Amino acid sequence: MRTFLILTVDGVTNGFVYAIIALALVMIWRATRVINYAQGAMGMFTTYATLFAISHGVTYWLAFVIALGGGFLLGAGIERLVVRPVESRPPLNVVILTLGLLILLEALAPMLFGGQVKSFPAPFSRIDLSIGTTQLYISTFDIFVIGAVILTMITLLLFFQRTTIGLRMRAAAFGPEIARLLGVRVGRMLTLGWGLAALLGAMAGVLIAPAIFLYPNNMDEILVFGFTGAVLGGLDSPVGAVVGALLVGLGLSYVGGYAGSDLETIGGLVILIAVLMVRPQGLFAARRQREA
Amino acid sequence: MLEVIDLTVAYGGVVALDSVSLTVAEGMITTVLGANGAGKTTLVRTISGLVKARRGRVRVAGTDLTGRAPEAIARLGVAHVPEGHGIISEITVDENLRLGGLWRRDRADQRLAIDEAYELFPPLLARRHLPAASLSGGERQMLSVARALAARPRVLLLDEPSLGLHATVLAQIMDRLRTLTRERRLAVLLIEQNARSALSVADDAVVLSLGRVVARDRATQLAGDDALRHAYLGF
Amino acid sequence: MHMSRSTLLRHAVLFLLLAVVLLAGTYTLSAFWNYNLAEIAIFVIAAAGLTVLTGINGQLSLGHGALMAVGAYTTSLLLKEQPQLPFLLTVLASIVSTGLAGGIIGVAAARLRGPYLAGATLALAVGLPQLAIHFGSVLGGNQGLNVAPPAAPAVLGGDFPEERWLAWIAIVAAMITLFLLANLVRGGAGRTLRAVHDNEVAARLAGIDVARVQVLAFMISAACAGLAGSLFAYWVGITAPTGFGLQLSLQLLSAIVIGGLGSLWGAVWGSTILVLLPVWTNGLTSNLNLSSDITNNLPLAVYGAVLVFAMLVLPRGIQGTVTSLSGGARQWFLKRRLDQRTAEVEL
Numbered sequence: 031m032r033t034f035l036i037l038t039v040d041g042v043t044n045g046f047v048y049a050i051i052a053l054a055l056v057m058i059w060r061a062t063r064v065i066n067y068a069q070g071a072m073g074m075f076t077t078y079a080t081l082f083a084i085s086h087g088v089t090y091w092l093a094f095v096i097a098l099g100g101g102f103l104l105g106a107g108i109e110r111l112v113v114r115p116v117e118s119r120p121p122l123n124v125v126i127l128t129l130g131l132l133i134l135l136e137a138l139a140p141m142l143f144g145g146q147v148k149s150f151p152a153p154f155s156r157i158d159l160s161i162g163t164t165q166l167y168i169s170t171f172d173i174f175v176i177g178a179v180i181l182t183m184i185t186l187l188l189f190f191q192r193t194t195i196g197l198r199m200r201a202a203a204f205g206p207e208i209a210r211l212l213g214v215r216v217g218r219m220l221t222l223g224w225g226l227a228a229l230l231g232a233m234a235g236v237l238i239a240p241a242i243f244l245y246p247n248n249m250d251e252i253l254v255f256g257f258t259g260a261v262l263g264g265l266d267s268p269v270g271a272v273v274g275a276l277l278v279g280l281g282l283s284y285v286g287g288y289a290g291s292d293l294e295t296i297g298g299l300v301i302l303i304a305v306l307m308v309r310p311q312g313l314f315a316a317r318r319q320r321e322a
Numbered sequence: 323m324l325e326v327i328d329l330t331v332a333y334g335g336v337v338a339l340d341s342v343s344l345t346v347a348e349g350m351i352t353t354v355l356g357a358n359g360a361g362k363t364t365l366v367r368t369i370s371g372l373v374k375a376r377r378g379r380v381r382v383a384g385t386d387l388t389g390r391a392p393e394a395i396a397r398l399g400v401a402h403v404p405e406g407h408g409i410i411s412e413i414t415v416d417e418n419l420r421l422g423g424l425w426r427r428d429r430a431d432q433r434l435a436i437d438e439a440y441e442l443f444p445p446l447l448a449r450r451h452l453p454a455a456s457l458s459g460g461e462r463q464m465l466s467v468a469r470a471l472a473a474r475p476r477v478l479l480l481d482e483p484s485l486g487l488h489a490t491v492l493a494q495i496m497d498r499l500r501t502l503t504r505e506r507r508l509a510v511l512l513i514e515q516n517a518r519s520a521l522s523v524a525d526d527a528v529v530l531s532l533g534r535v536v537a538r539d540r541a542t543q544l545a546g547d548d549a550l551r552h553a554y555l556g557f
Numbered sequence: 558m559h560m561s562r563s564t565l566l567r568h569a570v571l572f573l574l575l576a577v578v579l580l581a582g583t584y585t586l587s588a589f590w591n592y593n594l595a596e597i598a599i600f601v602i603a604a605a606g607l608t609v610l611t612g613i614n615g616q617l618s619l620g621h622g623a624l625m626a627v628g629a630y631t632t633s634l635l636l637k638e639q640p641q642l643p644f645l646l647t648v649l650a651s652i653v654s655t656g657l658a659g660g661i662i663g664v665a666a667a668r669l670r671g672p673y674l675a676g677a678t679l680a681l682a683v684g685l686p687q688l689a690i691h692f693g694s695v696l697g698g699n700q701g702l703n704v705a706p707p708a709a710p711a712v713l714g715g716d717f718p719e720e721r722w723l724a725w726i727a728i729v730a731a732m733i734t735l736f737l738l739a740n741l742v743r744g745g746a747g748r749t750l751r752a753v754h755d756n757e758v759a760a761r762l763a764g765i766d767v768a769r770v771q772v773l774a775f776m777i778s779a780a781c782a783g784l785a786g787s788l789f790a791y792w793v794g795i796t797a798p799t800g801f802g803l804q805l806s807l808q809l810l811s812a813i814v815i816g817g818l819g820s821l822w823g824a825v826w827g828s829t830i831l832v833l834l835p836v837w838t839n840g841l842t843s844n845l846n847l848s849s850d851i852t853n854n855l856p857l858a859v860y861g862a863v864l865v866f867a868m869l870v871l872p873r874g875i876q877g878t879v880t881s882l883s884g885g886a887r888q889w890f891l892k893r894r895l896d897q898r899t900a901e902v903e904l
Contacts, residue, residue: 065672112865119872122617125675126814129807130864137858145850194424197413201421205410211370213396213425213473246854250803254683261676292691295684302680303665310668 036167037287038280043172045279046179050234051256052263052271053186054227059265061203061223062117064124068131070253072228073235075135076101077244078143080236081150090153097232105228109221136246145246150239175237182233183272199223255282258302264312274313277301323348323509324477329378331368338364340533341378346477346509351500353512353524353541356554361533362513363405366479369511370402371395382477397425401475405482407462409469411455415446418454418465422473431474439468442498460491467495471502477509484516496523521545529554568739576732583724591720593832598727599788600828602734604812605821606781609738611810612819613747614774615754617671620678622805623685624779628655628786630689633702633796644707651787652780659779663772682806686798701797704790727788734781739821741777750774815867817876826875834860
């Protein structure tokens with residue numbers, strides 16, 4: 031029972047981090063029909079920059095905000111300069127483009143910041159809490175992570191559903207040509223979308239770094255798990271992304287705990303294949319499929 | 323008010339429009355008729371900026387639209403209701419309506435325009451918070467037109483509004499269209515394959531064939547010209 | 558598969574000639590360059606297989622590095638148990654085992670399209686190498702399994718250099734693979750693969766068993782990856798999980814797109830760039846006195862930048878650009894001749 035609880039808490043906490051990446055991927059997918067394979071690497075890069083700031087005296091919280099802002103700028107900049115010209119070309123080209131960005135960022139980071147594994151500070155204690163003599167298997171930092179992610183999701187929901195700019199972004203994603211005819215600057219909305227997605231990636235990077243440390247490839251697995259979660263949930267559904275990511279987090283945790291940590295990813299793969307064989311378009315796929 | 327001057331459009335090697343010129347004055351409805359592939363849809367798509375012209379100019383109240391991005395043209399007061407409804411099914415009816423006028427600065431008037439749209443098309447009011455996907459064909463067409471009007475355009479481009487519509491609903495919409503055009507001094511370009519219905523509501527008519535203007539007259543004159551009707555309009 | 562005999566012959570002659578030229582060329586190259594030549598040839602095999610799957614059949618695979626791993630580990634395991642096994646046998650075993658693995662993956666992935674397929678193969682790429690760690694006692698864990706390089710046959714002389722023999726094996730294997738795939742692609746099978754890619758619904762209506770085609774495409778490309786993996790094991794000398802990570806899969810995919818998607822020649826260009834670019838970058842930096850962080854990562858940074866740049870500037874890849882340029886040139890020449898003729902007539 032005790033193991034189960036520990037694994038569950040671990041799985042949920044990790045799952046929420048995968049969920050941010052999954053949401054970022056879904057956001058970009060819905061708007062541009064592109065999977066940004068560099069999403070994790072972009073987050074890693076901003077995390078390096080954040081650590082740089084912290085090590086030069088900036089407080090954690092200010093650095094956190096800088097990370098989000100920097101991530102936003104990075105994403106928006108990449109969309110405008112590099113992705114926009116390629117958007118209308120064959121889809122595989124965009125895949126290679128984002129893979130190129132992935133490779134480039136993972137090589138630039140150690141060149142700029144040094145390649146050895148670094149530790150990253152956590153703003154709260156990572157020791158498991160206990161009430162009296164009962165162990166709770168969850169730390170303050172874990173609660174912070176889960177809280178931050180939930181808060182972000184609610185903010186995103188309100189942003190997209192209640193603001194005019196959110197409406198514009200949804201319109202630009204669902205019907206770009208029609209949106210154009212209605213005066214929506216679709217190009218700008220796409221840039222904004224990439225910026226937001228990168229902001230989410232930056233958040234993921236900073237939140238996961240204390241646990242897995244900071245090194246150039248540290249977000250590779252997070253990307254894979256986030257992508258798996260998004261695919262599991264159905265790429266067009268933000269709710270699916272979150273649910274899928276949580277399932278992946280839990281699944282990996284249980285497999286790792288009960289079967290062995292090196293079987294984790296294979297376990298995730300099996301879960302993914304099992305779901306996709308039954309529902310090839312993901313769990314929450316809409317009945318009416320948009321063309322990819 | 324809407325001037326199309328010597329417009330030529332080509333896709334690859336195929337010429338879709340060949341030196342097409344026409345004018346639509348304020349408060350008037352001009353219908354563009356012709357068979358499938360005559361270039362009617364290309365014409366409106368070029369005016370609204372979705373397609374780039376090889377030669378020629380498009381002007382609205384003197385302002386040159388040629389070569390501008392579609393969103394810029396929309397913000398200059400040109401509303402294009404595309405073939406096949408062109409609503410965004412994943413958002414609600416109300417959101418579709420709001421979308422049309424979002425770029426306008428007058429917030430109060432935006433809301434007023436939407437309320438007027440609901441008055442024009444009451445069935446939409448009942449469904450305002452439902453996803454647009456739940457609307458029937460006729461209601462979608464209503465939404466499309468309502469949304470275009472909610473932006474308070476000066477020029478209205480309607481591409482085959484009769485497609486898939488029940489005759490009564492079509493008559494309703496066409497009737498309202500005529501009133502609105504006069505009231506709001508709109509310049510309306512109406513693309514139609516259903517020539518009979520179009521000629522009954524329009525003031526002027528232009529007939530396209532293989533990308534060229536082959537006839538141009540008052541709608542009543544054209545409706546009475548049997549030879550022309552047989553040759554180009556199929557009735 | 559109605560393959561005209563003349564095309565078959567043409568291909569055979571072409572690849573035979575190429576093989577002879579390259580084999581002769583190895584005598585003029587240093588050990589270092591023969592080693593690189595071997596690596597290029599190995600990647601050509603894997604890339605050509607991936608071209609058939611992704612370029613022609615349209616199934617995106619981000620996991621071919623894992624398939625190469627299957628081939629490599631098959632060979633390494635067999636050699637571990639029976640070090641005296643003939644080289645041809647281990648290679649053949651790898652082709653079969655990886656082909657079967659490809660078949661299993663193909664069946665599991667038959668209904669997946671686009672990013673869903675990408676996601677599944679991505680998970681495969683990251684997860685499969687971990688099996689080597691889990692079954693560490695058999696598969697060597699992180700340290701991996703050692704593989705002795707194949708000895709050149711006695712008939713070539715006792716002092717036949719090791720890298721030259723490796724290069725010869727790789728070149729011959731690559732030529733045979735290209736020959737087989739070129740014929741596959743030109744013939745009816747190629748048309749079927751393309752048909753399914755272009756329009757699945759239409760293909761089904763035409764009576765094509767789409768699922769079967771998808772699985773077969775996977776098996777063929779997997780067999781190529783298995784062959785490449787087996788040769789790779791001999792080439793590297795150690796088969797360990799780190800050699801077959803996500804990066805390898807990404808490198809293969811990017812190679813075929815840069816080279817020219819859907820073209821076997823593209824696979825050749827892409828593999829060449831894949832191998833030579835880091836060599837060239839390293840050559841540049843070795844003269845400068847740079848920190849190890851920079852020298853270790855610069856080749857990759859350059860490769861990433863080249864990918865980004867290539868997608869911006871050469872959307873059809875190298876082979877695609879060559880084709881369109883030569884097509885454009887031909888048109889220009891024809892037009893010139895036509896204009897000249899017209900001028901003559903008017904005179």
